[in-house]
Amino acid sequence: MAFFIGFLTLVLILACAGLVLLVLMQLPKKDAGAGLAFGAGATDALFGAGSGNFLTKATKYCAGTFFVLAVVIGMLENRYAQRSSSEFRENLQQQMKQPLSSPAPASPKSASAPASNTAPAAAR
Numbered sequence: 754m755a756f757f758i759g760f761l762t763l764v765l766i767l768a769c770a771g772l773v774l775l776v777l778m779q780l781p782k783k784d785a786g787a788g789l790a791f792g793a794g795a796t797d798a799l800f801g802a803g804s805g806n807f808l809t810k811a812t813k814y815c816a817g818t819f820f821v822l823a824v825v826i827g828m829l830e831n832r833y834a835q836r837s838s839s840e841f842r843e844n845l846q847q848q849m850k851q852p853l854s855s856p857a858p859a860s861p862k863s864a865s866a867p868a869s870n871t872a873p874a875a876a877r
Contacts, residue, residue: 754833755833758826758829758833761822761825762826764822765822768815768818768822769819771815772815772816775812775815776812778808779809779812780808
């Protein structure tokens, strides 16, 4: 799931960059505005005199893609965040329900060893 969200995020970034470029390439209304500063004449040379229709349609599709991807990624991130926290809670509850394990028994003592470790007290 995380890989799919990362892939969609990459596609969203590419759509965002494409949208910015498409908006900057469009011809301004009545030959004034910011479009001239970014080379509006270059779009006529590249796409032809009727490039306004192509750029307008491409901008609409790119903007639609951007908004749809933003909503889809938001929903997937929400679902992924809720899923991972509930799994964490389930694992924590399972660990709390399990009894504490007793330490492994020590190796059996040999018969010659004394049963208790009572060394004579040192004289004071």
